[in-house]
Amino acid sequence: xxxxxxxxITCPNCGHKKVEDMPTDACQxxxxxxxxxxxxxxxxxxxxxxxxxxxxxxxxxxxxxSCC
Numbered sequence: 001x002x003x004x005x006x007x008x009i010t011c012p013n014c015g016h017k018k019v020e021d022m023p024t025d026a027c028q029x030x031x032x033x034x035x036x037x038x039x040x041x042x043x044x045x046x047x048x049x050x051x052x053x054x055x056x057x058x059x060x061x062x063x064x065x066s067c068c
Contacts, residue, residue, distance in 0.1 A: 003059050003062045003063060004056045004059075004062065005021055005022050005024065005059065006019055006020070006021055006022070006056070007019070007020060007022055007050045007054035007055050007056040007057075007058075008020075008054065008055040008056075009031060009040075009049065009050070009053045009054050009055075010053055010054075010055075011033040011035065011036060011038060011040065011053070012040070012053065013033065013036050013038040014033065014035050014036040014038070016033055016034070016035035016036065018034065020050075020054075022050050022054075022056075022058055022059060024059050027047050027048040027058065027060070028048050028049050028050065028058075029041060029042060029048060029049065030049065031049040031053070040052070040053055047060070047061070
């Protein structure tokens with residue numbers, strides 16, 4: 001299976017959606033919604049904002065490796 005590098009993040013505060021490129025060399029712990037300016041952090045048990053709010057899990061999780 002090919003690793004996807006784009007994920008659509010949905011802000012849980014305002015519902016704004018945006019497709020973002022995921023980093024392949026690090027986890028992204030913070031993400032600021034460009035609409036409402038809420039700073040998103042991973043949910044408990046998730047390694048990054050893509051695993052919590054994205055349409056696609058981060059590359060490390062897709063490759064079934066431990067994340068970060």
